[in-house]
Amino acid sequence: MDRKNYLEKYDRTTHLIGRAASAITLFLLIGAPFLIGFLLGALPDLSAAAKGFLSVGIIWTVSSVVEFLVYTPMLGAGGGYLAFITGNLINMKIPCAMNAREIAGTQAGTPENEIISTLSIAASSLTTIVVLALGVLLMAPLQPLLQSEALQPAFANVVPALFGAMAYQYFRRNLKLACVSLVMMTLLFIFVPSLISQTSMMILPSGAVTIGLAYLAWRRKGKQA
Amino acid sequence: MISQLNSIPLYLICGGIIAFVAAVCIIFMVRSYKAGIAIGMDPSKLKRALTSSITFSILPAVGILLGVIALSGSLGTPWPWLRLSVIGALHYETQVAQAAAEQVGLKTLSAAEMTPSAFATIALLMSVCIMWGMILSFFFNKGYLKRLSGKKQESSSSKPGFGDSAMTAMFIGLVSAYIGSYIGGFVSGKGNFTFQGDLTPIIVAAVSALCMSGFIYLSEKKKMVWLESFSIAASMLAGMLAAVLL
Numbered sequence: 001m002d003r004k005n006y007l008e009k010y011d012r013t014t015h016l017i018g019r020a021a022s023a024i025t026l027f028l029l030i031g032a033p034f035l036i037g038f039l040l041g042a043l044p045d046l047s048a049a050a051k052g053f054l055s056v057g058i059i060w061t062v063s064s065v066v067e068f069l070v071y072t073p074m075l076g077a078g079g080g081y082l083a084f085i086t087g088n089l090i091n092m093k094i095p096c097a098m099n100a101r102e103i104a105g106t107q108a109g110t111p112e113n114e115i116i117s118t119l120s121i122a123a124s125s126l127t128t129i130v131v132l133a134l135g136v137l138l139m140a141p142l143q144p145l146l147q148s149e150a151l152q153p154a155f156a157n158v159v160p161a162l163f164g165a166m167a168y169q170y171f172r173r174n175l176k177l178a179c180v181s182l183v184m185m186t187l188l189f190i191f192v193p194s195l196i197s198q199t200s201m202m203i204l205p206s207g208a209v210t211i212g213l214a215y216l217a218w219r220r221k222g223k224q225a
Numbered sequence: 226m227i228s229q230l231n232s233i234p235l236y237l238i239c240g241g242i243i244a245f246v247a248a249v250c251i252i253f254m255v256r257s258y259k260a261g262i263a264i265g266m267d268p269s270k271l272k273r274a275l276t277s278s279i280t281f282s283i284l285p286a287v288g289i290l291l292g293v294i295a296l297s298g299s300l301g302t303p304w305p306w307l308r309l310s311v312i313g314a315l316h317y318e319t320q321v322a323q324a325a326a327e328q329v330g331l332k333t334l335s336a337a338e339m340t341p342s343a344f345a346t347i348a349l350l351m352s353v354c355i356m357w358g359m360i361l362s363f364f365f366n367k368g369y370l371k372r373l374s375g376k377k378q379e380s381s382s383s384k385p386g387f388g389d390s391a392m393t394a395m396f397i398g399l400v401s402a403y404i405g406s407y408i409g410g411f412v413s414g415k416g417n418f419t420f421q422g423d424l425t426p427i428i429v430a431a432v433s434a435l436c437m438s439g440f441i442y443l444s445e446k447k448k449m450v451w452l453e454s455f456s457i458a459a460s461m462l463a464g465m466l467a468a469v470l471l
Contacts, residue, residue, distance in 0.1 A: 003264055003265075006260075006263055006264065007260075007264065010256070010260050013256075014253075014256070015366065015367045017249075017252060017253070017256075018362065018366065019362075019363050019366075021246075021249040022359045022360075022362055022363045023363060024245065025242075025245070025246060025249075025311070025312070025359065026356055026359050026360065026363075028242045028245065029242065029311070029312060029352045029356065030349070030352055030353070030356070032238055032239070032242060032307070032348065032352070033345050033346075033348035033349040033352060034345070034349075035238060036235060036238060036304075036344070036345060036348060037341065037342070037344075037345030037348075039234055039235070040229055040341035040344065040345065041341055042340070042341035042342035042345060043342070043345060044342070044345040044346040044348070044349040045329060045342055045343075045345075045346045046349075048325070048328040048329045048330075048346050049325070049328070049346050049349050049350045049353065051328045052321075052324050052325045052327075052328040052346075052350045053350060053353060053354060057321075057350070057353065057354040060321070060354045060355055060357070061354070061357050064355065064357035064358045064361065065357065065361065067358055068357075068358055068361040068362065068365070068369075069369075070395065072362070072366060072369055072370065073369075073370070073373050074392055076370070077366060077367070077370055078253050078256075078257060080362055080366050080370075081253075081362050081366060082249070082250065082253055083358075084312075084358035084359045084361075084362045085246060085249065085311070085312065085359060086246065086250070086311060086312065087309075087311065087312040087355070088285070088289065088309075089358075090399070091285060092282060092285045092286075092289075095281070095457070096278050096281045096282060097278075098392075098396065099277055099278070099281055099457055100274035100275075100277055100278050101274075103270070103273050103274050103277050104266075104270045104271070104273070104274045105270070108392055109373070109374065111260075111264060112261070112264070112266055115257045115260050115261045115264075115266065115271075116257075116261075116271075116274050118253050118254075118256075118257035119254060119257040119258055119261070119271065119274055119275055119278070120274055120275075120277075120278040121253075121278075122250045122251070122253040122254035122257065123254060123275050123278040123279050123282070124278045124279070124281065124282040125246070125247075125250045126247060126250045126251065126254065127278070127279050127282040127283060127286055128282055128285075128286040128289060128310060129243060129246070129247050129250070129310050131282075131283060131286035131287060131289075131290060132286065132289065132290055132293060132306060132309060132310045133243070133306075133310070135287075135290035135293065135294075136293065136302060136306050139294070139297075139302065150469060151469065153425065153468040153469050153471065154465035154466065154468050154469045155287070155288050155291050155465070156468070157425060157426060157429040157464065157465055157468040158284065158285060158288040158461065158465065159403065159426075160403070160407060160425075160426035160427075160429040160430045160433070160464065161429050161430070161432075161433045161460070161461040161462075161463075161464030161465050161468075162285070162433075162457070162461055163400050163403040163404060163430055163433075164404075164429060164430030164431060164432065164433030164434040164437070164460070164464050165433045165434060165436070165437040165456070165457050165460035165461055165464070166396070166400050166457075167400045167404055167430065167434050168434040168435075168437040168438050168441070169437060169441070169457075170393060170396045170397050170400055171397065171400070173393050173397075174393060174394070174397060177394060177397055178397050178401065181397050181398055181401035182401045182404060182405060184401070184405075185401045185402050185404075185405030185406070185409075186404075186405040186408045186409055188405065188409070189405050189406050189408065189409020189410065189413070190408070190409045190412045190413045190417075190418075191413070191417075193409060193410070193413040193414055193417070195406075195409075196406050196409055196410050196414060199402055199403060199406040202402045202406070203398065203399050203402045206398040206399065206401055206402040206405075207394075207395045207398035207399055207402075208398070209398065210394040210395065210397050210398035210401070211391050211394045211395055211398065213394070214387075214390045214391060214393070214394035215387060215390075215391070215394075217390075218387050218390050
């Protein structure tokens with residue numbers, strides 16, 4: 001079988017497995033609260049759940065739509081299905097896939113990139129599942145260590161540690177754009193400190209501005225060429 | 226109530242769902258590895274991508290485990306274990322659980338106030354609020370990617386694609402938002418221009434970035450390419466260590 005036919009077949013099966021896995025996981029996750037409620041002797045209060053959804057769910061719905069539109073092209077078919085099933089996109093799956101792509105030297109939108117993303121997200125998800133399963137299994141003896149006062153600052157700073165490493169990795173590729181973006185976001189948070197608690201929502205305007213500026217630079221470069 | 230939330234049937238329900246998702250991950254991993262080999266990708270690159278993804282994920286996974294521990298006091302262990310293993314995100318779960326708790330009349334998200342109905346409602350809302358990515362993937366992943374690849378083919382004939390620049394730009398924007406928030410928090414977090422906020426995240430990020438620069442130097446200039454697999458995880462560890470020492 002030649003490469004084109006092989007990849008077409010691979011792509012078709014990926015969508016088939018991805019859709020089936022998404023549908024079954026969704027059914028299991030929505031069904032579990034009802035089953036647990038049945039076992040505990042009380043079903044979910046649907047009216048309270050609807051009110052709760054209106055208060056916080058709308059934000060997460062919008063965020064999910066944006067995440068789908070932005071991240072699916074980065075992750076490709078298999079990586080996309082898996083990432084949305086396994087979660088922890090911004091703090092784990094996306095940087096992990098980008099790092100793997102960097103190591104393998106693949107370009108966005110190519111079959112190689114699709115394969116590396118899927119491999120990376122599957123490995124990352126399995127690692128998380130294994131670490132959590134071991135952690136839950138060893139919860140009792142591990143708890144004193146993990147909850148020890150001395151280690152709390154380390155775990156409270158996982159995200160800054162991640163973004164520090166990524167800042168070096170990405171800022172050096174386009175220093176001008178990084179300076180503009182960093183100064184803009186820093187000034188925004190200095191003058192409107194209430195936004196600090198909503199940093200994840202601020203990724204959208206920040207990303208939109210940097211993509212817009214990169215697009216203008218790309219067009220200018222194209223005209224000069 | 227907490228003993229009911231930590232009962233064997235709940236472990237079996239949540240563990241069963243996690244096992245299903247683990248099986249899906251294994252299927253995708255094996256298929257993608259085989260496909261990479263079949264289309265002629267370098268096996269050593271595939272293995273390095275795999276190793277780096279595993280090492281990269283261990284530290285954040287320990288952080289997520291802490292989230293399970295944090296939530297297990299009020300929701301028991303099985304449900305947070307499921308949520309954080311499968312679909313959830315650390316920053317999401319607590320926020321939604323808290324909002325659901327308020328709607329069912331609990332003053333705080335605590336085991337002392339928890340009732341079976343409150344728990345089932347909280348669990349349902351946690352599932353519903355974050356399911357949209359999966360639903361969108363189910364309906365639109367195929368069509369969306371097909372449309373994008375069509376556009377790419379049209380544009381690739383005339384000039385180089387914008388895709389890679391856009392990805393780099395998006396990540397610069399993402400990282401800038403977080404680093405900017407740490408600086409903003411230090412400068413104005415405790416009142417405008419008081420410089421009394423928390424300096425730790427800035428120092429942690431700086432140490433992590435410095436460590437990363439060392440890894441990139443060794444990898445690019447000294448040809449120690451194998452270090453790439455551990456660069457992010459080790460840089461994070463250095464940053465986190467700085468937080469402990471501060």
